[in-house]
Amino acid sequence: TGRNAVVVDSSSVASSDYDYIIAGGGLAGLTIADLKVLVVEAGPFDGQEDGVLVPGDYNPSPYFWYNTISAPIAGLLNQVFFVIAGKVVGGGSTINAMFLHRPAAEEMASWEALGAKGWGYSDLLPYWKKSETFSPPNAAYAAAHNISYQDSIHGTSGPIHSSYAEYDYPGGANFWTAGLSIGQKKAKDINNGDAVGLFNLLRALNPKTGTRSYARTEHYDRVKATRPNYSILPSTLVSKVLFKNKKAIGVEILDPATNIKKNVTAKREVVVSAGGVFTPQILQLSGVGPKALLQSLGIPVVVDLPGVGQNFQDQSSLAINYNYTNPIMPNTDSLVNNVTYRAEQEAIYNATRKGALTLCASTANQAIAFSLQNATTDYASIIAYAKAQKPSDIYPNGTHPTVLAGYAAQRQQQYAQLASPGSPIASVFWNTGSTTTIYMLRPLSRGTINIVAPDVTVPVSLDFRTLSDDTDLKMTLAMFAKNREIMKQPSMKVLGPTELTPANGATNPAVVETALRGSIQPSNAHQCCTTPMMKLEYGGVLANDLTVYGTSNLSVAGVSTFPLTVGSAPSSTLYAAAEKAADLIKKRNGT
Numbered sequence: 001t002g003r004n005a006v007v008v009d010s011s012s013v014a015s016s017d018y019d020y021i022i023a024g025g026g027l028a029g030l031t032i033a034d035l036k037v038l039v040v041e042a043g044p045f046d047g048q049e050d051g052v053l054v055p056g057d058y059n060p061s062p063y064f065w066y067n068t069i070s071a072p073i074a075g076l077l078n079q080v081f082f083v084i085a086g087k088v089v090g091g092g093s094t095i096n097a098m099f100l101h102r103p104a105a106e107e108m109a110s111w112e113a114l115g116a117k118g119w120g121y122s123d124l125l126p127y128w129k130k131s132e133t134f135s136p137p138n139a140a141y142a143a144a145h146n147i148s149y150q151d152s153i154h155g156t157s158g159p160i161h162s163s164y165a166e167y168d169y170p171g172g173a174n175f176w177t178a179g180l181s182i183g184q185k186k187a188k189d190i191n192n193g194d195a196v197g198l199f200n201l202l203r204a205l206n207p208k209t210g211t212r213s214y215a216r217t218e219h220y221d222r223v224k225a226t227r228p229n230y231s232i233l234p235s236t237l238v239s240k241v242l243f244k245n246k247k248a249i250g251v252e253i254l255d256p257a258t259n260i261k262k263n264v265t266a267k268r269e270v271v272v273s274a275g276g277v278f279t280p281q282i283l284q285l286s287g288v289g290p291k292a293l294l295q296s297l298g299i300p301v302v303v304d305l306p307g308v309g310q311n312f313q314d315q316s317s318l319a320i321n322y323n324y325t326n327p328i329m330p331n332t333d334s335l336v337n338n339v340t341y342r343a344e345q346e347a348i349y350n351a352t353r354k355g356a357l358t359l360c361a362s363t364a365n366q367a368i369a370f371s372l373q374n375a376t377t378d379y380a381s382i383i384a385y386a387k388a389q390k391p392s393d394i395y396p397n398g399t400h401p402t403v404l405a406g407y408a409a410q411r412q413q414q415y416a417q418l419a420s421p422g423s424p425i426a427s428v429f430w431n432t433g434s435t436t437t438i439y440m441l442r443p444l445s446r447g448t449i450n451i452v453a454p455d456v457t458v459p460v461s462l463d464f465r466t467l468s469d470d471t472d473l474k475m476t477l478a479m480f481a482k483n484r485e486i487m488k489q490p491s492m493k494v495l496g497p498t499e500l501t502p503a504n505g506a507t508n509p510a511v512v513e514t515a516l517r518g519s520i521q522p523s524n525a526h527q528c529c530t531t532p533m534m535k536l537e538y539g540g541v542l543a544n545d546l547t548v549y550g551t552s553n554l555s556v557a558g559v560s561t562f563p564l565t566v567g568s569a570p571s572s573t574l575y576a577a578a579e580k581a582a583d584l585i586k587k588r589n590g591t
């Protein structure tokens with residue numbers, strides 16, 4: 001293999017050659033693989049097909065995990081949901097909707113208050129810059145399409161490309177105008193730490209090739225020719241971390257094709273980066289988690305950490321469909337519905353790498369991020385209602401006191417953000433076609449993820465507990481009403497919208513509430529916070545250097561490390577956080 005990185009198979013993988021083992025070659029796992037590593041990834045390499053690379057042909061379905069169905073969700077009429085996560089080299093970055101969207105600086109300050117010192121907005125800013133190559137849009141295009149950005153907060157030579165698609169559906173301007181007419185302000189750069197207002201989406205889009213820029217291409221393909229110490233083992237599960245006393249010494253891997261297990265040792269450190277759902281699974285299987293749970297399954301307890309798998313957060317969404325008597329064409333539906341338009345756009349894409357095929361996941365470019373104050377004049381009563389809830393009523397009975405203490409501390413942070421004009425609670429996207437989607441970004445509800453058997457192939461019990469705090473329903477109802485206000489503005493009214501599902505224009509509060517409970521999706525595939533970087537007395541699992549409390553040579557990277565979900569989308573912050581993680585790991589190992 002010369003100086004090349006190698007793709008190994010489980011029969012040939014050397015059992016003792018590695019300094020580091022990374023369990024989960026997803027977004028974070030590949031980004032930190034800047035070391036002498038073996039990356040073990042459950043999924044395969046993608047086939048570099050259009051469904052991955054060409055944003056307008058987005059098709060994530062070949063690379064989902066298909067093993068997990070949620071517990072029935074009481075707040076959503078006892079429905080169950082398929083759990084969406086990436087099972088592929090690059091993880092979510094291979095199949096996500098490509099939005100790069102940083103949180104508000106205030107939110108990151110909350111992380112620090114909860115124990116993640118050194119992870120504030122200004123601490124991560126150098127890493128955000130390090131992680132990206134930002135290509136500003138053509139100036140004339142930007143001026144004509146309301147794109148505003150600040151060069152100073154973006155990187156110019158990092159691995160992940162970020163850019164704005166230089167194509168707009170004409171209806172996008174109507175939505176923008178409606179946003180202005182309900183009093184929203186244009187954000188200077190939605191990624192500058194002040195994350196509220198009207199904005200254009202920044203995407204993980206390589207503007208030269210018009211294709212997805214993601215962990216596989218930028219943190220593996222780009223470097224593999226010069227990285228002899230980088231091995232990757234695809235389509236293989238890490239079934240547990242191996243310990244000598246409390247020191248991690250390697251992992252047990254399982255080849256699902258043969259059912260053969262094997263131990264592989266790590267001389268320096270094991271990093272678990274299996275995402276929001278599977279990182280707590282691996283830790284619990286390894287004896288790191290709530291003692292009572294582990295003992296009930298006959299798993300020897302290495303460290304009793306009650307917080308592993310608790311503090312589960314995701315972002316719910318609500319799609320509202322419309323019929324228009326006077327639609328503005330083309331729109332996002334045209335790529336699928338209109339053969340002539342599709343052929344035109346393909347020709348443009350092939351010739352220039354621009355056009356509608358650079359927009360991912362049937363989205364337009366414009367969105368509005370709302371603080372609670374911007375969402376509703378009722379904000380004070382919603383905050384009062386939130387403060388009246390008892391944390392112990394939101395979690396299941398028997399939740400460990402430290403987890404409840406951490407949750408109570410989180411709520412104090414969240415109340416302050418609900419009262420602040422600078423923290424987003426929700427965002428609204430109109431796809432310029434039939435659908436408007438409301439994303440609820442900062443839930444007060446909390447879920448749980450727990451193993452049910454000492455076996456990595458048995459799906460976890462995943463309970464979203466969406467709307468377990470009714471305050472989340474009140475905020476969703478406020479946003480639902482706000483969207484109706486948007487639709488009444490002249491620039492949207494001119495399209496002749498008729499509201500269809502979920503509420504068909506109903507105004508009776510009980511009817512609307514039931515319609516919403518029946519239609520809210522519990523997940524935006526932003527499952528997070530299940531091994532949080534928080535104080536131990538808050539049910540935290542990780543110290544602020546990402547090491548697992550009570551162990552040595554074991555750390556975690558990725559979305560499970562967040563104490564609170566970000567009022568945006570996680571991947572931009574994850575690239576930055578993984579760059580910081582790589583620095584921390586190298587520093588403590590003197591490499």
Ligand SMILES: Cc1cc2nc3c(=O)[nH]c(=O)nc-3n(C[C@H](O)[C@H](O)[C@H](O)COP(=O)(O)OP(=O)(O)OC[C@H]3O[C@@H](n4cnc5c(N)ncnc54)[C@H](O)[C@@H]3O)c2cc1C
Nearest residue numbers: 024026027028042091092096097099238275558559569571
């Ligand atoms: C369909 C979809 C759309 C999304 N859209 C956006 C978006 O537009 N913007 C945004 O910012 N975010 C988006 N996200 C979320 C974002 O991609 C994730 O938050 C991010 O990928 C999480 O990074 P991670 O490294 O923590 O985990 P992941 O990227 O999920 O990587 C974890 C990896 O670990 C592997 N793994 C799990 N268990 C094991 C095991 N036992 N052994 C070995 N490997 C294992 C998984 O297969 C996976 O590849 C989206 C996600 C999805 C799925």
